[in-house]
Amino acid sequence: MTNINTSDEFPYEGRCAKALKELKECPQLDVSEANFGSITEPLDDADDIFESLAEWHELPLDSEVRKNFFRFNEIEAYWCSSHPDSEMIGEFSLTHLYGSVEEKHMDDIWEGNDDWERELYGELRIFDDTPRSGTGRMATLRATPGTTNPEIWFFDMRAGAMEMDLDYRTYLDTLLITKGAIGWQYLFCDEGYGHPGFTPLADGLKEMLDTFPRLFPDYDYSELQARLRERM
Template sequence: MTPPEGTIASPNHYERLLLSALDELGTCPQIAVSRQEATVESEAEGPDGITPAELAAEAMEAAQLLPELADITVDPRITEEAPRLRRIAAHWRGTDAAPDLTGEFRVPQFHRAIFDPAPPLAWEGSTPDERELLAQFRQIDGHPHSGTGQVALVRLMPHTAPLEIWMWDDRLGAQRMDLDYLGYLEALAVTKGTHGWQYLFTGLSLRGVDLRHTADQMRAMLDHFPELFPQHDYTRLRERLEERL
């Protein structure tokens, strides 16, 4: 695996999780990684690097100057533990031994993400309520190279903690996920961004025609991953897939 740009002297739990996920993909013979990236925030590099809490404090001080962010409350756990990675990303597929597996993720640093504008998800048929909801979203993960039309989002609601995590699918719209932000990172590290994994954490059934391919991807992931990445526990994912089939 290509080493990350910059080094964190004492990576925290979530930094280790994401960097390990990248390493696991890059060193697995049954996985072909076409793109990968891991960039450390410059202020966090080296033994005297800024802590996650210090990075968050700087960001939130600036946020108070913006009307749309002034009343946003960030969960203290995110403040203390959000990865100090400016961006971490991978685009991959299974080789001949696992040809039915594909995946991608592209995760920006959390406090950078909330400063970005809302992604352009509304269309001419969106209702006023839908537009209001979509305007509160900021992208925390996506598939720029796969072009799946799926992104993961944090919802910025004033005086609300923990912040809600949603996913967007161009075919089915916005779906709330049964995860907080750090839980999202935990699940991402296990699934490696296998296309469609987020649906395991929504209330939707995977029995319908629209999500049949997603169900097949989840079956393939849970067939192959215990052998490819045996260091992880897939019990929770299996249970969630069974509940949706």
């Protein structure tokens, strides 16, 4: 990971840099990617971004969303366990908030099978994806006109879209705790063991929550462990 010009004005950037450094320095993980993208004008001006989202996209987003604003066009990581028998793998590919709303429309990829899905997908904007592993799993925010703190929906091509029990800020916070372990989002969805999307990922999530408290002791995994127990 190259030297990154993060800013104290945007504390999430520093927290991301710490998480990526932790990945790179962990001998139990093989890390293929742990990088920041670029910063370009006008995406570096938070005031202008939020004003534009309100004016041009009818999204008057509140301070909770703003607290985890980052200026980079993308932040990404891709890793797996160095143990040959491990089920643990992780990836995230975060897109700048404005880029997500402006360019990453779910209905450009999936049209939906009925009127309800087509309406939903027409409002979903992808902000976290898995392009390297190609798992077909991604996180989206629902850009309903007038919303101040958008719903977060997880999409799995095996199961469709599922609303998550968290908001945008909490999603980004939890991403740093899980390091993007594949399927961690299911811990905030209603689906549990027996569900075609969750079940193949259960062993990897269990391994992550057994292992990460030792590998990354600065983070609290107790809520995630409790959520996994509820779903097993």
